[in-house]
Amino acid sequence: MKPAPFSYVRPSTLDEALAVLAADPHAKVLAGGQSLVPLLSMRLAQPSTLVDINGLSELAYVRTDENGVRIGALARHVDVEADVDAWRVQPLLRQALRLVAHPTIRNRGTTLGSVVHADAAAEMPAVVSLLGAQVLVASTDGRRTIDAADLFIGPLECAVGTHELALELQVPALGRRTGSAVDEVARRHGDYALCGVAAVVSVGGSGAIETVRASYLSVSLTPLVLDLSEAFVDGSASDANLEAAAEIATAGVDPETDIHATADYRRHLAGVLTRRVVRDAYTRAVAPDPEGAR
Numbered sequence: 291m292k293p294a295p296f297s298y299v300r301p302s303t304l305d306e307a308l309a310v311l312a313a314d315p316h317a318k319v320l321a322g323g324q325s326l327v328p329l330l331s332m333r334l335a336q337p338s339t340l341v342d343i344n345g346l347s348e349l350a351y352v353r354t355d356e357n358g359v360r361i362g363a364l365a366r367h368v369d370v371e372a373d374v375d376a377w378r379v380q381p382l383l384r385q386a387l388r389l390v391a392h393p394t395i396r397n398r399g400t401t402l403g404s405v406v407h408a409d410a411a412a413e414m415p416a417v418v419s420l421l422g423a424q425v426l427v428a429s430t431d432g433r434r435t436i437d438a439a440d441l442f443i444g445p446l447e448c449a450v451g452t453h454e455l456a457l458e459l460q461v462p463a464l465g466r467r468t469g470s471a472v473d474e475v476a477r478r479h480g481d482y483a484l485c486g487v488a489a490v491v492s493v494g495g496s497g498a499i500e501t502v503r504a505s506y507l508s509v510s511l512t513p514l515v516l517d518l519s520e521a522f523v524d525g526s527a528s529d530a531n532l533e534a535a536a537e538i539a540t541a542g543v544d545p546e547t548d549i550h551a552t553a554d555y556r557r558h559l560a561g562v563l564t565r566r567v568v569r570d571a572y573t574r575a576v577a578p579d580p581e582g583a584r
């Protein structure tokens with residue numbers, strides 16, 4: 291099948307891009323094209339205008355300070371994954387991006403595009419939800435910031451309006467004495483995961499666990515974040531506590547059966563992966579990586 295007819299514009303300024311988006315409510319932004327182009331080819335998306343933002347090179351950046359990482363709309367997955375400063379301040383970005391598709395797709399696909407695409411089977415929406423990131427968007431009306439909690443409103447549906455361009459993803463730094471980890475199960479390397487879990491564990495000065503939060507992909511219609519802290523009241527990462535966390539996870543997820551896996555299998559994976567990533571995140575919280583990433 292071929293895409294339905296559409297107009298194509300490649301603006302050279304942000305104002306020009308915003309003007310096109312304001313003028314055509316059925317326009318769509320084209321970033322890396324790694325999700326949109328397949329949708330066009332299957333006619334699941336039929337925009338009247340494609341606004342190719344690849345000429346806006348000022349949006350191709352990854353900027354890091356002690357507060358966090360700011361990722362411009364044209365930063366490719368590979369740019370974020372390879373950025374050492376970003377890794378030191380927020381290691382979960384690199385940990386998760388390594389699981390996104392294949393290197394060729396990461397060379398082209400943008401991290402912010404993945405967030406706006408809002409696929410509950412994708413890694414970045416889960417990471418953004420877990421970390422409480424924000425997205426800065428622009429339109430001819432001005433700029434606004436959307437919190438992660440308000441971002442994902444349905445399957446493949448995000449709060450960025452059709453007249454808006456997402457400019458920047460703002461990811462907070464990982465806190466002190468905090469570790470992160472992510473893992474997933476996919477049928478083949480690089481496939482979308484049957485289930486994936488990212489976790490962030492914070493410990494006190496004595497090394498006792500204080501908070502445990504985890505984010506789940508492919509087990510709900512939008513990214514799901516669960517607070518697992520109640521499983522660790524004695525502060526230890528004992529097998530019994532990890533099992534209790536896994537039980538919270540299996541009860542909390544709401545997977546569906548499809549051609550790739552049954553709901554029961556995905557629920558089982560949520561428990562197994564919860565134990566694994568919480569243990570790994572705890573290990574990193576108490577023994578930070580000597581190269582700098584927490």
Ligand SMILES: Cc1cc2nc3c(=O)[nH]c(=O)nc-3n(C[C@H](O)[C@H](O)[C@H](O)COP(=O)(O)OP(=O)(O)OC[C@H]3O[C@@H](n4cnc5c(N)ncnc54)[C@H](O)[C@@H]3O)c2cc1C
Nearest residue numbers: 319321322323324325326363391399400403404412413456
């Ligand atoms: C074979 C294959 C396997 C893949 N596997 C995975 C995987 O395992 N995990 C995973 O997370 N992803 C996977 N992907 C998707 C990939 O990560 C994409 O790069 C990502 O989903 C979208 O980024 P993009 O820049 O390509 O966006 P595009 O495809 O250009 O756009 C996607 C959507 O977001 C909108 N959009 C993009 N940028 C903006 C913006 N700045 N402002 C407003 N709207 C915007 C577009 O209008 C469109 O609706 C896979 C893709 C392929 C082809």
